[in-house]
Amino acid sequence: MKTLVEDIAETYTPHIVIVGGTSGIGLALALHHQTLGWQVSVVGSSAAKIADINRQHPAIVTYVCDLTDPSQTQTLLDNLSGIPFQRLIYSAGGYTNERIHHLNQADSDQMLAINLQAFEQIFRWASSQLKQQNQSLDVTKNVRTSLICIASIAGTIDYPYASLYAKSKRAMIATASAYRAALVPYDIQVNCIASGYIDTQALRDLNDGDARHKPFIMGTQTAVDHIMQAINDDVELAIFPRSMRYITSALNHLPKPVLNWILRSKLDKAR
Ligand SMILES: NC(=O)c1ccc[n+]([C@@H]2O[C@H](COP(=O)([O-])OP(=O)(O)OC[C@H]3O[C@@H](n4cnc5c(N)ncnc54)[C@H](OP(=O)(O)O)[C@@H]3O)[C@@H](O)[C@H]2O)c1
Numbered sequence: 001m002k003t004l005v006e007d008i009a010e011t012y013t014p015h016i017v018i019v020g021g022t023s024g025i026g027l028a029l030a031l032h033h034q035t036l037g038w039q040v041s042v043v044g045s046s047a048a049k050i051a052d053i054n055r056q057h058p059a060i061v062t063y064v065c066d067l068t069d070p071s072q073t074q075t076l077l078d079n080l081s082g083i084p085f086q087r088l089i090y091s092a093g094g095y096t097n098e099r100i101h102h103l104n105q106a107d108s109d110q111m112l113a114i115n116l117q118a119f120e121q122i123f124r125w126a127s128s129q130l131k132q133q134n135q136s137l138d139v140t141k142n143v144r145t146s147l148i149c150i151a152s153i154a155g156t157i158d159y160p161y162a163s164l165y166a167k168s169k170r171a172m173i174a175t176a177s178a179y180r181a182a183l184v185p186y187d188i189q190v191n192c193i194a195s196g197y198i199d200t201q202a203l204r205d206l207n208d209g210d211a212r213h214k215p216f217i218m219g220t221q222t223a224v225d226h227i228m229q230a231i232n233d234d235v236e237l238a239i240f241p242r243s244m245r246y247i248t249s250a251l252n253h254l255p256k257p258v259l260n261w262i263l264r265s266k267l268d269k270a271r
Pocket residue numbers: 019020021022023024025026043044045046047049065066067068091092093094095114150151152153194195196197198199200201202203271
């Protein structure tokens with residue numbers, strides 16, 4: 001005869017929170033987890049995107065929060081604190097093409113806030129939540145708790161000419177690696193995703209409506225498949241597609257002045 005805990009575990013729905021889950025890769029991951037039977041919560045700042053999700057996917061729980069405002073972010077985290085979750089994905093990101101537009105103060109503030117500062121605020125909170133949860137009776141032992149962040153392949157190349165976007169994604173990769181080491185004793189999985197170009201609306205908007213010319217660009221579903229594979233295989237830093245991984249690995253073996261010269265002359269670079 002089954003115990004009460006086994007009975008509950010069989011009917012228990014795991015919960016995922018996707019910060020930056022209202023469009024693009026984050027939304028695609030939200031819908032994918034929904035098809036896998038997860039309860040899904042998403043966070044974004046655009047009321048219009050949230051209204052669309054509420055209309056089209058009423059089972060998804062939505063939270064409006066501008067992550068560039070630390071006090072709004074703290075209120076969001078306070079509201080989420082009573083709600084257990086098994087996985088959190090940080091997919092929020094901001095980008096302006098610094099090779100075409102000069103980086104102004106507003107863009108600089110926004111990019112640093114979303115790509116780095118809010119990410120750190122949320123990973124700090126989420127790791128402490130999962131530590132507490134894992135200490136209490138957990139009926140979802142079959143789902144390993146995990147923290148995932150979406151960085152970029154741009155952050156895997158170490159060179160002085162890197163943009164603020166690339167540098168903040170590089171910091172995200174290093175931060176995720178530290179969290180991964182720190183959370184081993186708590187059996188909490190941490191994975192970082194360093195993807196090449198993904199054909200999302202945000203990337204198309206940055207490229208006058210069409211991003212098909214971007215090297216090795218992949219569809220959103222392909223990106224979701226890679227990300228889910230990386231989570232299932234517990235890959236510390238998943239770099240894809242393979243062609244881009246080989247190129248960045250070769251670039252990282254070049255002497256720094258040569259690498260700097262090559263990348264300067266290319267002007268545009270991986271998002
Ligand atoms: N597409 C690519 O080629 C590519 C390649 C490598 C890495 N990435 C990374 O993948 C992630 C997703 O990119 P994407 O192409 O899917 O873009 P996207 O559709 O613009 O997704 C970004 C998400 O972040 C949220 N967000 C942005 N600013 C926010 C703010 N101030 N407060 C709260 N939420 C905010 C957006 O929601 P709201 O608009 O509602 O605020 C949206 O849900 C980003 O981190 C990006 O750097 C993308």
